[in-house]
Amino acid sequence: MILSDEQKASLIDAGIRAPSADNSQPWKYQWDNASELSIWRDAELSGFATDKTFILTDLAIGCVIESIRLKALESKLNAEIVYCPSDESEKIATLVFTSSASNTPPLPNEKANKKVVDETASDRELASYIEARCTDRRFPYKGPVTESESLALAGAVNDKDYALNVYTDKAAIAQFLPSIKEAEQIRFECASLHQELFQTIVFDQPAPDKGMTPAMLSIEPIARPMFRLMATWRTMQKLNKIGTSKMIAMRSVTLPFKLSPAMCVLTTKSTSRIDIIKAGQQMLRFWLKATQLGLSVHPYAAPGVLPLAKPDVGEPYLSRLSNVKRNVDSEVANGQQVIMFFRVGRCAGTPTTSCRRSADSLKK
Ligand SMILES: Cc1cc2nc3c(=O)[nH]c(=O)nc-3n(C[C@H](O)[C@H](O)[C@H](O)COP(=O)(O)O)c2cc1C
Incomplete structure (x- = not known):
């Protein structure tokens, strides 16, 4: 051929x-x-x-x-x-x-x-x-995500070693939020993770060929100067003394999830390298199905991925990440391990794409 x-x-x-x-x-x-x-x-x-x-x-x-x-x-x-x-x-x-x-x-x-x-x-x-298909970090998302749409999203996964759980019940979604917040918060509290995060953010070009700008991250124009200051670790450390990492987690996790009709969780039976590559394949299938249904998707990798990446961050961060992993894996209750969370719903207009x-x- x-x-x-x-x-x-x-x-x-x-x-x-x-x-x-x-x-x-x-x-x-x-x-x-x-x-x-x-x-x-x-x-x-x-x-x-x-x-x-x-x-x-x-x-x-x-x-x-x-x-x-x-x-x-x-x-x-x-x-x-x-x-x-x-x-x-x-x-x-x-x-x-x-x-x-x-x-x-x-x-x-x-x-x-x-x-x-x-x-x-x-x-x-x-x-x-x-x-x-694109990432949509805007909120609020509108609902509903119907039963048949939930089934279609779960059905986009075509390998029995993976599952896509769809939650539309507010109480069920709320159970996951402390763990997702904790993982997002650590990214702003640990020097090496903070450094890695800000290295990917491009402040001085509107359309970089890789990485993301504050607009692509849906950071409100009024908050962008403050966000830029946070790129310096010493400033971030000072801001964390007045609770900034917690406020960021509220703004990036609690508020958007509370204002979304559905949460999806991709889980896997095994985390060998081949199985993670295949998890990526399943992730894309789910995301394309959501796009087909007219649903916006915002992924949250930190709670599933950070504990599995085992970064050299030392204590107390490693223990905090292990707790996150234990909690999210036990909450999905399907005997599999969490890979990624996704916020899902409807949002009019188009986000700034990368x-x-x-x-x-x-x-x-
Ligand atoms: C493995 C993986 C992890 C990701 N984690 C996050 C995340 O934690 N938060 C987030 O806002 N976007 C996350 N994204 C979305 C990417 O930032 C996004 O795909 C990328 O910027 C390209 O933009 P596009 O999806 O609009 O094409 C993730 C994507 C992948 C594939």
Whole structure:
């Protein structure tokens, strides 16, 4: 199978549009031949404090892989994924493309045939939302998120080792908020996490090709000068003495969740590197389904991801993070581990969206 330059460009474009933590886009690609694409982590953009185990990078690359796989399906191609992450190698996976017409396996009976055809059709439909998907940090979100929408969101997950729990009951959502707040608060109280967070924020360009501006973070114009002052650790330390990290957690967690009709939680059975990459694939599937339903999505990674990243932050932060993990895992009560929280609902208009690196700059 030989892919045309146009087909290759369209697949890479789908990968580029995938989400990544802090809009870091920590990946690279290489066409090994006319139908095989290898995906690598970008060594310069991965492995920092909150990514010590490559968890954020692997989640982002999972999103990239699923985005390319869905785009391939939409273009009548199959993509077989060969995973190969290891700490030594920067190579994460190879996608092998074949024509879906020539490669459809013979099916034993009509029922099985219909199931595959239905799944392919719904995946192709998901692919058509790759361009529209975005992070929406605005609030309030309006409701309701209906029962059938909740089922559709949960049903976007197509691997039994993962689950997407949807909560629309205010009391059920409230149970998670202290843990989410605690994890967000730590990011402003611990020097290395604070430094990493502010390194990704771009104050002096309106449309950087990676990272995010205060507008993209939905920080109100009136609060932006103060937010800029917080970028200096000494200032942040002083502000924390008057409770600023707690106020930030209220503003970024309590208020937005209280003013949203639904919370979704993605959980996983295993946290091996391959399973985290696959969690990223499931995350993108859920997010595209939400986009299809006209729902806004705002992810919260810190409570699930920070404890798994095991950053070198010392005490008391490590104990605080372990408590967060214990609490959120026990609250989802499905025997799995929490990866990510999402605030979900409806919000009119469009948020300020982030920009992307060029396809050329992502070449290995
Ligand atoms: C693994 C992962 C973790 C993320 N964590 C957060 C988060 O904790 N808070 C947040 O506001 N956005 C989070 N995001 C959203 C990214 O910041 C966003 O995807 C990126 O800036 C690109 O913007 P877009 O989603 O609008 O394309 C996360 C995204 C991914 C893939």
